[in-house]
Amino acid sequence: MDTAILRPQSISYWNVIKDASEDVKFDLVEMLLSSLRKIRTLKPKMTKSLSPAEIRAQKEKEFWASFNDESEDHSVDVSWIHEIVKDMPKIDADVDYDRIKYDYLMEKYG
Numbered sequence: 001m002d003t004a005i006l007r008p009q010s011i012s013y014w015n016v017i018k019d020a021s022e023d024v025k026f027d028l029v030e031m032l033l034s035s036l037r038k039i040r041t042l043k044p045k046m047t048k049s050l051s052p053a054e055i056r057a058q059k060e061k062e063f064w065a066s067f068n069d070e071s072e073d074h075s076v077d078v079s080w081i082h083e084i085v086k087d088m089p090k091i092d093a094d095v096d097y098d099r100i101k102y103d104y105l106m107e108k109y110g
Contacts (some may be wrong), residue, residue: 052097057093
């Protein structure tokens with residue numbers, strides 16, 4: 001059998017409730033349950049955490065989607081840049097730049 005220990009702050013409430021009718025006690029329990037249900041439904045749902053590469057790809061997609069609405073083309077020809085970087089190896093899509101930056105800062109500043 002479980003034993004309930006009343007704190008001094010709750011004794012005055014207990015004295016009011018203990019002599020109440022069964023209907024009042026059931027109503028109080030129902031009100032408690034409904035408030036707990038509201039709290040439970042307000043909790044954010046846990047979603048799958050995305051890797052930094054997936055987050056970056058998603059933000060890039062949103063960024064380019066925002067430019068599709070423009071009717072006027074403001075782009076500039078920068079094809080000459082490809083000549084400068086043509087011999088450099090491409091960086092993997094799943095590189096965690098945030099982690100590299102964090103490791104560098106920890107190494108430099110401790």
